Every structure is written in structure tokens, then in C-alpha cells.
Amino acid sequence: MELHYPTLALVLWTASxxxxxxxxxxxxxxxxxxxxxxxxxxxxxxxxxFVPLWFETDLISGLxxxxxxxxxxxxxxxxxxxLRFKGVGNEYRRLPWxxxxxxxxxxxxxxxxxxDNHQLRYLFLDANLxxxxxxxxxxxVRGVDDRLERLIYGGTAAVFLLLAAAVFYRWTQAATGxxxxxxxxxxxxxxxxxxxxxxxxxWTYGLAMAANLRxxxxxxxxxxxxxxxxxxxRRLLADAMERMAERSSPGSGAPGQGFGVVALxxxxxxxxxxxxxxxxxxxxxxxxxxLLLRGLRPEDKVIRLGGDEFVLLLHGVTDxxxxxxxxxxxxxxxxxxxxxxxxxxxxxxxxxxxxxxxDSTDAERLLALADQRMYAxxxxxxxxxAVWCAAPADC
Numbered sequence: 001m002e003l004h005y006p007t008l009a010l011v012l013w014t015a016s017x018x019x020x021x022x023x024x025x026x027x028x029x030x031x032x033x034x035x036x037x038x039x040x041x042x043x044x045x046x047x048x049x050f051v052p053l054w055f056e057t058d059l060i061s062g063l064x065x066x067x068x069x070x071x072x073x074x075x076x077x078x079x080x081x082x083l084r085f086k087g088v089g090n091e092y093r094r095l096p097w098x099x100x101x102x103x104x105x106x107x108x109x110x111x112x113x114x115x116d117n118h119q120l121r122y123l124f125l126d127a128n129l130x131x132x133x134x135x136x137x138x139x140x141v142r143g144v145d146d147r148l149e150r151l152i153y154g155g156t157a158a159v160f161l162l163l164a165a166a167v168f169y170r171w172t173q174a175a176t177g178x179x180x181x182x183x184x185x186x187x188x189x190x191x192x193x194x195x196x197x198x199x200x201x202x203w204t205y206g207l208a209m210a211a212n213l214r215x216x217x218x219x220x221x222x223x224x225x226x227x228x229x230x231x232x233x234r235r236l237l238a239d240a241m242e243r244m245a246e247r248s249s250p251g252s253g254a255p256g257q258g259f260g261v262v263a264l265x266x267x268x269x270x271x272x273x274x275x276x277x278x279x280x281x282x283x284x285x286x287x288x289x290x291l292l293l294r295g296l297r298p299e300d301k302v303i304r305l306g307g308d309e310f311v312l313l314l315h316g317v318t319d320x321x322x323x324x325x326x327x328x329x330x331x332x333x334x335x336x337x338x339x340x341x342x343x344x345x346x347x348x349x350x351x352x353x354x355x356x357x358x359d360s361t362d363a364e365r366l367l368a369l370a371d372q373r374m375y376a377x378x379x380x381x382x383x384x385x386a387v388w389c390a391a392p393a394d395c
Contacts, residue, residue, distance in 0.1 A: 008051045016047035019204040026211050035085030042077035061113040069106050071279030075132045117181040119174050126171035133164035159199045166195035226304040229289035237303040241363035260317040261366045263374035266308035267348040284340050293335035348385045350378035359369030
């Protein structure tokens with residue numbers, strides 16, 4: 001197969017620059033994400049690595065070394081970007097090893113070029129490149145549980161495996177002696193060049209889709225969760241109660257799917273905010289959220305409506321005795337004083353409950369009943385939440 005390397009180099013160079021532009025936009029749109037900046041840098045290095053092909057048979061040792069080292073650095077940048085994007089390990093510990101790795105590889109390649117032994121160079125280079133490509137494919141699919149993410153990461157990993165197969169094929173040619181010491185450019189390289197086109201397009205759009213999917217889910221998560229405590233918010237409450245009420249309605253075919261709704265309000269929280277400031281009040285609410293989660297079962301939910309108002313959704317509650325028992329567990333946890341920003345805080349709360357389907361199967365009605373009973377409970381409360389210094393020296 002006769003290849004016109006300058007033309008192929010121009011095609012690959014152009015594709016790499018387009019990939020770089022796409023990754024640069026992904027980086028700027030998702031500037032808070034770790035990884036896309038390295039993917040953009042990798043595209044530019046890939047483009048640079050194809051420049052020596054413009055010289056076709058006039059390749060000199062220096063240009064070959066540039067091409068070989070740039071190919072390795074480009075894949076390393078992709079790998080490190082994927083590791084950072086997926087939060088794998090500590091990049092600061094990896095950086096020195098990357099430096100040692102590249103310097104060692106460049107030295108070995110320089111030695112083979114000095115010996116004018118291209119067979120040995122392919123043995124070093126292709127073993128290195130195929131290993132890096134396989135490692136990148138592995139980390140792409142590692143720890144992916146979501147179905148859509150598996151599709152995106154799996155498709156992206158496939159193009160890395162494709163290029164790894166082409167590189168490994170050339171390694172086998174060198175290992176079996178088909179590629180001799182004097183083979184500077186050989187037919188096996190054509191397969192790598194052709195495989196590079198779907199590789200560039202595949203990882204570019206695959207990683208762009210991965211970044212876009214994460215951004216979309218982050219926005220959805222922010223819309224459904226309270227930014228201060230990380231708890232579910234009013235929007236998720238409405239959806240959850242609707243689903244739970246449907247399962248509890250007559251004729252749903254799901255017996256024992258009742259649930260309890262608990263409206264909770266902190267007594268005297270306004271005074272805490274006024275006296276100690278909003279920063280302290282926010283820290284107290286975060287601590288309260290932790291206590292509520294500790295007092296409930298894993299299947300139950302805690303929702304922050306706003307301010308010091310919370311709603312608890314208690315799954316699988318079939319009678320009021322169970323409901324009261326779970327509320328008692330929550331109150332017991334809240335009785336324990338806790339430390340907040342150098343002070344000791346004890347929370348006093350008012351509770352109101354409703355039970356589905358006994359009280360109603362309508363979500364709004366259940367919430368309204370729990371709210372009314374909570375305010376009735378609050379009017380009879382005499383204790384307020386208390387704050388005092390952890391030690392006299394702190395006062």
C-alpha cells in the first residue's frame with residue numbers, strides 16, 4: 001500500500017487542530033473541571049507529532065525522535081486528563097514519575113537512532129505506546145456504573161483499543177524480523193496512520209460528551225439539592241412524595257408501601273442567627289442536617305425546605321406507632337449537645353407528622369397536615385435551642 005505521507009500528515013494535522021479547538025471550548029465551558037485542559041494540550045501535541053511526516057523519506061533522526069516522543073507525551077496527557085477528570089489518585093505524586101518516564105523513553109529512542117537500528121526503536125516505542133493506550137482504555141471504563149456513561153466511555157475506550165491494535169501489529173512485525181534495522185518507514189506504519197483518524201475523532205467527541213453529561217447532571221443535582229447542607233430540596237420533595245403516594249394509593253398493587261411525613265422546625269433559631277451571626281447559623285444548620293441523617297434509616301430522606309424548616313420522609317411506615325418510634329429516634333439524637341465553631345449547641349425542635357395512606361394519599365395534603373401539626377406542637381413548646389461556650393477561655 002503506497003502512502004503519500006505529506007498528504008496524510010496534513011489530514012491528521014488538521015483533524016488534531018480541530019480536536020484541539022473542540023477541547024479548548026470544552027475546557028472553557030467546564031473550566032472548573034480537571035482534565036479538559038490537558039485534553040486540549042494533547043490535541044496540539046498530536047498535531048505537532050504529525051509534522052515530521054511532511055518530510056516523507058527525507059526523515060532525519062531528529063524529526064523521528066520528535067515524532068516518537070510527541071506521540072508518547074500526547075497519550076500521557078490524555079491519560080492524565082482522564083485520571084483527573086475521574087478523580088483517580090493524586091496528580092502531584094504522578095508528575096515526577098511522568099518526567100522520569102519520558103526522559104528514559106527519549107534516551108532509549110535516541111540510543112536506537114544513534115545505532116541506526118529502527119527495528120529496535122519500534123520494539124521500544126510500540127511496546128510503550130500500546131501499553132499506554134491500553135492503560136488509558138482501562139481507566140476510561142473503570143468504575144463506571146451508569147448505563148449512559150458506560151456507552152460513552154466504552155465507545156471512547158474502543159478507539160484507544162483500535163489504535164493499540166495497530167501499534168501492536170507493527171511491534172509484532174519488528175519482533176518477528178519483518179521490519180529490519182534499516183526500515184525507517186514501513187507498510188505497518190500505514191495502519192497506525194489510518195487508525196489515528198478514528199482515534200482522534202473518537203476520543204475528542206467521546207470525552208466532549210462525557211464532560212457535557214457531567215455538566216448536565218451537575219446542573220440537575222444543583223436544582224434538586226440544597227447548596228448549604230447538600231440535602232434534597234423542595235423540588236425533589238414534590239417528586240419523591242408523588243411517587244411514594246402513587247405506590248400507596250388503593251389499587252397500586254403494592255401493599256405495605258405506606259410512608260410517614262414529618263415536618264420539623266428548629267425552636268429559637270432566629271435568636272441564634274441574630275446573636276451569633278449568619279455564618280454560625282449556617283454551620284449550625286449543617287450540623288443539624290448531619291444529626292438528622294444519623295437519626296434516620298438509610299432508606300429515609302431528609303429535605304430542607306429553607307431556613308430552619310426540614311421535612312423527613314420515612315419509608316415503609318404502616319402505622320402511627322412506627323411513625324412515633326422513628327420520630328423518637330430523631331429526638332434522641334438531637335438531645336445530644338454538639339460542637340459548632342467552638343461552641344456547644346443543643347437543638348430543640350418541633351415536629352408534626354402525617355401518615356399515608358391513613359391521613360391521605362395526596363402529597364400536598366400530607367405535607368399540609370404535617371405542617372399544621374408541627375405548628376400546633378410548636379405553640380406548646382417552652383424550650384429553645386441553646387448555645388454556650390465550649391470552655392470559659394473561649395468566651
